[in-house]
Amino acid sequence: MKKVEDNLNTLPLFNHKEVENYIYFVNILEGNCEGKDIYSEEVNDIFEKLDFESVTFSLKKKIFLNSLKQSLNNMKLKWAYPSIDNILKLSYYSKNKFSESEFMEIEKINNVFKNRLVAKNNMEYSTSFRDSKIKNNPLEASHQVTDARAERTVVSGIDTWSSKQNGLTYGKLFLN
DSSP: OHHHHHHHHHOOOOOHHHHHHHHHHHHHHHTOSTTOOTTSTTHHHHHHHOOHHHHHHHHHHHHHHHHHHHHGGGGGOGGGHHHHHHHHHHHHHOGGGSOHHHHHHHHHHHHHHHHHHHHHHHHHHHHHHHHHHOOSSTTSOSSOOOOOOOOOOOOOOHHHHHHHHTTOOTTSOOOO
């Protein structure tokens, strides 16, 4: 990512002549050179109109955008998040170095990165929440268990005990 950041720092400010030169260069490569043959002596006339420095800057921008797209594949690696986020911030703040279409592409890449990061964080939270409910000991309850039984101390004489043993309670006690 350091090389990508260095590439971003070497890019000049955006100008429209750069795009025109790049389109002209692509037309030369495709063979659409205003009816001229690039393999004949007229090639010098064609290349006199072309500014190779601006073409190289355009190509560097294309490579930079492709490397940003490829960096999203490293989202599987948690240690890569800060460097990807840093390069996206730097490219977002270097708005004046890109055309509108290139900057819209950078915004899309940034949005995809943020959405994937949020989704990954949510997934990690849900798995950690689920894993926290799993117990190491299967005999241990997952919730707090309280005992509903209580001890009562009854103070009474021997008559109460004997009447309970015989099945007689206070309500069933008959006196002659």
